[in-house]
Amino acid sequence: MKPYSILNNLIFLHIEIKGNDDKIIRICAVKIRNNVVTKFNILVNPNKLVELSISDLLSGITQKELDSALQLKDGIKKLIYFIEDFPVVSYNKEFEKNLLKIHNEFLDLIELIAILFPELRSFDLQYLLKKFIPGYESEHCRGLSYVEDIILMVNYAISNFYCENGYSMPMSITELEWWSWYKHLAKVNMKDVKYFIENRTIEFKKKVIEPYPVFALKDYEKLFEHKQIWRRNGRSYTLRPQQRDASKFIREGLEKGKITIMEAPTGLGKSMAYLLPASIYTYVKEEKVIISTNTKGLQNQLVEKDIPNLLEALNLKRDVNYTLIKGKGNYLCFDRFGDIEYPKDMKTLIGYVYLKRLMREKGIGEVEEISTVIREKFNLDFLINQCNCDSELCDVGVCKYKDQCYYAARVELLKESQLIVVNHSLLLKWPYKTIVQLENIVVDEAHNLTQEAYDAFENALVSYEFERYLKEIYNSEEKSGYLYYLSRRTKKDTLPLSDIESWIKQCINQMLNIKAAFENYIYTSGISKDYNIKDHLNKNNPKIAGVIKYLEYLKEDLGSLNINLEKAVIVLKDISNLQKDKRLKILIEKVEGINGYSRLLESLINQNEEGYCFYFEVDKFFKWWKISSIPLDVSGAFYEKVLSSAKSCVFVSATLSSDNGYNNLKNTLGINIAKSQNKEIVEVPPIKPVFDYKGKSAIYAVENIDPNDIDAFSEEMKKFVIELLSNVEGNIIILFTSRKRLHAFKEEALENLKALGVSVVDGKKDIEKLKSREERYILLGSKGYFEGIDIPGDTMTTVILDKVPNINSKEPFYKSLIENQVERGKSYWHAYARVNFPIVSIDLKQIYGRIIRTEYDYGALFIMSKFDSSNPTVKKLESQLHNVPIIRKDENEIFKDLKIRVARWKQINLYKIMKEVKPSLKKAILKQKVIKNNMSLKEIEEIINEFISLEYKKRNLKYDVDISLVNELNIYINGKVLKLNTTNREKITQYFKDIIKV
Numbered sequence: 001m002k003p004y005s006i007l008n009n010l011i012f013l014h015i016e017i018k019g020n021d022d023k024i025i026r027i028c029a030v031k032i033r034n035n036v037v038t039k040f041n042i043l044v045n046p047n048k049l050v051e052l053s054i055s056d057l058l059s060g061i062t063q064k065e066l067d068s069a070l071q072l073k074d075g076i077k078k079l080i081y082f083i084e085d086f087p088v089v090s091y092n093k094e095f096e097k098n099l100l101k102i103h104n105e106f107l108d109l110i111e112l113i114a115i116l117f118p119e120l121r122s123f124d125l126q127y128l129l130k131k132f133i134p135g136y137e138s139e140h141c142r143g144l145s146y147v148e149d150i151i152l153m154v155n156y157a158i159s160n161f162y163c164e165n166g167y168s169m170p171m172s173i174t175e176l177e178w179w180s181w182y183k184h185l186a187k188v189n190m191k192d193v194k195y196f197i198e199n200r201t202i203e204f205k206k207k208v209i210e211p212y213p214v215f216a217l218k219d220y221e222k223l224f225e226h227k228q229i230w231r232r233n234g235r236s237y238t239l240r241p242q243q244r245d246a247s248k249f250i251r252e253g254l255e256k257g258k259i260t261i262m263e264a265p266t267g268l269g270k271s272m273a274y275l276l277p278a279s280i281y282t283y284v285k286e287e288k289v290i291i292s293t294n295t296k297g298l299q300n301q302l303v304e305k306d307i308p309n310l311l312e313a314l315n316l317k318r319d320v321n322y323t324l325i326k327g328k329g330n331y332l333c334f335d336r337f338g339d340i341e342y343p344k345d346m347k348t349l350i351g352y353v354y355l356k357r358l359m360r361e362k363g364i365g366e367v368e369e370i371s372t373v374i375r376e377k378f379n380l381d382f383l384i385n386q387c388n389c390d391s392e393l394c395d396v397g398v399c400k401y402k403d404q405c406y407y408a409a410r411v412e413l414l415k416e417s418q419l420i421v422v423n424h425s426l427l428l429k430w431p432y433k434t435i436v437q438l439e440n441i442v443v444d445e446a447h448n449l450t451q452e453a454y455d456a457f458e459n460a461l462v463s464y465e466f467e468r469y470l471k472e473i474y475n476s477e478e479k480s481g482y483l484y485y486l487s488r489r490t491k492k493d494t495l496p497l498s499d500i501e502s503w504i505k506q507c508i509n510q511m512l513n514i515k516a517a518f519e520n521y522i523y524t525s526g527i528s529k530d531y532n533i534k535d536h537l538n539k540n541n542p543k544i545a546g547v548i549k550y551l552e553y554l555k556e557d558l559g560s561l562n563i564n565l566e567k568a569v570i571v572l573k574d575i576s577n578l579q580k581d582k583r584l585k586i587l588i589e590k591v592e593g594i595n596g597y598s599r600l601l602e603s604l605i606n607q608n609e610e611g612y613c614f615y616f617e618v619d620k621f622f623k624w625w626k627i628s629s630i631p632l633d634v635s636g637a638f639y640e641k642v643l644s645s646a647k648s649c650v651f652v653s654a655t656l657s658s659d660n661g662y663n664n665l666k667n668t669l670g671i672n673i674a675k676s677q678n679k680e681i682v683e684v685p686p687i688k689p690v691f692d693y694k695g696k697s698a699i700y701a702v703e704n705i706d707p708n709d710i711d712a713f714s715e716e717m718k719k720f721v722i723e724l725l726s727n728v729e730g731n732i733i734i735l736f737t738s739r740k741r742l743h744a745f746k747e748e749a750l751e752n753l754k755a756l757g758v759s760v761v762d763g764k765k766d767i768e769k770l771k772s773r774e775e776r777y778i779l780l781g782s783k784g785y786f787e788g789i790d791i792p793g794d795t796m797t798t799v800i801l802d803k804v805p806n807i808n809s810k811e812p813f814y815k816s817l818i819e820n821q822v823e824r825g826k827s828y829w830h831a832y833a834r835v836n837f838p839i840v841s842i843d844l845k846q847i848y849g850r851i852i853r854t855e856y857d858y859g860a861l862f863i864m865s866k867f868d869s870s871n872p873t874v875k876k877l878e879s880q881l882h883n884v885p886i887i888r889k890d891e892n893e894i895f896k897d898l899k900i901r902v903a904r905w906k907q908i909n910l911y912k913i914m915k916e917v918k919p920s921l922k923k924a925i926l927k928q929k930v931i932k933n934n935m936s937l938k939e940i941e942e943i944i945n946e947f948i949s950l951e952y953k954k955r956n957l958k959y960d961v962d963i964s965l966v967n968e969l970n971i972y973i974n975g976k977v978l979k980l981n982t983t984n985r986e987k988i989t990q991y992f993k994d995i996i997k998v
Helices: 053-059 063-065 072-083 093-100 109-116 125-132 147-164 182-186 190-198 217-225 239-258 270-285 296-313 334-338 344-363 370-378 380-387 408-416 424-429 446-456 463-472 482-487 498-526 542-573 582-606 633-644 663-668 672-675 710-725 740-756 766-771 812-823 828-848 872-880 893-934 937-954 962-967 984-994
Strands: 010-018 025-032 035-045 088-090 105-107 261-265 291-294 322-324 419-424 440-443 459-462 533-536 611-617 625-631 648-653 680-683 697-702 732-733 756-763 778-780 796-801 860-865 886-889 969-971 974-978
Touching: 010 072, 010 147, 025 072, 025 147, 025 582, 035 072, 053 633, 072 093, 072 419, 072 498, 072 663, 088 093, 088 147, 093 109, 093 756, 105 109, 105 886, 109 147, 109 370, 125 147, 147 796, 147 860, 147 974, 217 239, 217 270, 217 463, 239 261, 239 270, 239 680, 261 446, 261 672, 270 291, 270 419, 270 440, 270 648, 270 680, 270 893, 291 370, 296 322, 344 380, 370 380, 380 732, 419 424, 419 697, 424 440, 424 446, 424 625, 424 633, 446 663, 459 582, 463 860, 482 498, 498 542, 498 611, 498 625, 533 812, 582 625, 611 812, 633 672, 663 672, 697 893, 710 732, 710 740, 710 796, 710 893, 732 766, 740 756, 740 778, 756 766, 766 778, 778 828, 796 828, 812 828, 812 872, 828 872, 860 893, 886 893, 886 969
Parallel strands: 010 088, 088 105, 261 648, 261 680, 291 419, 291 440, 322 419, 440 648, 697 860, 697 886, 732 778, 732 796, 756 778, 796 860
Antiparallel strands: 010 025, 025 035, 459 625, 533 611, 611 625, 969 974
16 A cells, blocks of 8 residues: 555644745645544635735635635644644744744754755755656645645655665764654655655656757858757757857867957857857867856856757767866865864754765765755855865875865866866966866856956955964964974974964964054044945055054064974974875965965065055954955966967957957957967957847936935935836846945835835845746845846846946056056046946946847836936947937836837737747647637637747746737837727738638
């Protein structure tokens, strides 16, 4: 007999919530007492209207039933009576525990699955149900919400776990003897487990693999014209000439050793445009290609989707290897894990066992593969910091765990892989030159590379990092540090330990003096502490003299510390049993690191070097301070590090040009130096946009609002956003160039928006909510949200920007760049424009790029500040924005214009989709006519509506057109509302006549 539940004598609980204020609408529970099943299922009155999903309606829930249901407090009383004193299994443990306020044991479902299957990247309930239940369908009619699905999922999960482990408990799990789940796992009946294993009847549809079409790899970009290649296995494909043409430039750059610069707009398919020639080239020429990106999202997309799909299409899966490599700190270390002190408290122990299973039993060692949910739940950051690869400690060549080490395996893959995906930061450091030379490089998201280059060549001392650095050398109080460990292996009286510890303490005290000097400078200068304080560290500024004085003292103390450390190193080097000790090697590197800090202090104190920005930053709460030296010209350093050894290089991005050229990129990254070394540079003119930006979007410059008066601006913007919500559908992104304005607006508008049922979110994890149709969201973001948000369809068609994102000319680095231009003879405003325009141009194009992500998208960008075409910078910016109409009017006129344009954009989509689906729709009607023999006009209309609605859904659009009223449709032209003109009426009427006549 099939067991209802593998686990016994407990309660499975699921509470359903709806709405942005988390209203409870249903409570479901199943009690398993001695294998006897009892069910509990009640509706709860939310005391408001809630939007019910299809699955709710299928389950028989209606608003009428909810209105007559029990109040929450009465429902909870009934539930508590049902639960008795049984343990409660819950997916939302903390929420349900706080709601019920009972003393029963609560068993965390996520905790169980994470320990049993640490390799999972997601612990979302829907994901888990689909992962473990064979053939699971989320929208089937259910009588007990998800609770019965959860029981079935747990049955399969535990069965799979025991099957994988030979029907016995792994030793690592036995370490959790006092874990709340342990006794339940230990009591599982293996007969029940075997039942679920033996009856996993998943019926997979056999994948029909079509034979590979005949084609020649040497045709390169012409392969984009072979639709049969890309349509294998039922995939859809449409030739994009711009993609093919872009690919040709990249192929020529690889073959002829050129440096190619290209702006490839959104929708072109730029990743495939460079992956196709790169994959074929690396296969034919047997040369490696390194692909560098800025964001983790694109890296994952390349290695998990784009590259494998392409290699499959080209039948190169067995011939071309690829890998993703990151910096050492992104990987877990077996050696360091062994040094972790065995945890004493249960929460840390659960995290410890999770990592142990992940690394040793699942063979996974990448930190980013650990779910954020699990990192927080198990407090893993504390443990990860103790066992991630230490760049100083790690030496793959001599590590005793080399054969097990995940990082060592990634390094080994570098040797075998032809396509290597990295991030910009790693490219600029490139620590793997002995394994892979920077020969052929593709830089995607190249617009981010200039800032990454400045960051890479910056030299800085951050107070809290430096204090930790010193304590890692020697700390007798905490009995830690490399020198402390080494001193235990020799006679202490031969080492100047007391002097070293004294100078370390003196350096730490000196850093406190520097902090006090910064505080004094800030207070006496009357500097605002709304943000972190960032300013030039100018030695000629008399107010900064106190800081310079204590920096000199710190430099002297570091010199004395280094003298004693070098004495200790000399002694330790002479001890034979320490010569192979890696900690001695690290100590020597630490001493050299202190020399580097001393050189930085000397350059900041003297400031004799030209072409550098010397600045400081102080936390607004005075928790830490930073001093830094950053070169104003990184062209030579970038050329030497990256381009000098490269045979070919491609720089590509959706937003790369400024003022219709690439001069800023070339000058900043030393590409012009390459030209002097006889390397050919190809500047591809910005490719024409794939999408109809001009026809399906607009920019509105709102008049009479001043962002500089923050209080007044927040009030005005709140009124504008509330009015806008009634004029547009879907969710909204509001971007701010100032976090102060962001917080002021949020404080001003939050309650009003909440009263309208609109949720305000501001976290990266909330971006997905913008795809919701059930609720309305406004996402507030600053600089970090200017790019990377990809919301196709009409759930998000509106972006608001507080003001044009010009640089802050008072920010030390930009100020130094401007002054450097002035010293070369430029006027101040010419110098400012020279520095500002490339940055603001790319930022604005990135912001605008959030609106249109597919050919069916439409929308508007609102700029809440003066965007006056009489301003030369604005005029140049307009030419960068795809000739999109820019409307400068007051609010009332803007909303009138917007209404007209939205109607037009929707109509364009309607005609486009009707044209695309007409052949399929005819077939569907014909099929129904054959089945039913005859159909009424109303039935045909219903089928057409349903069919087109489904097609809209596929395109992430909302279908709200009733075809029975199609002849009453209005069309909006030049601000006037007109009846459907004769041509359009005939066109759309004829469309439906053709369908109905089938």
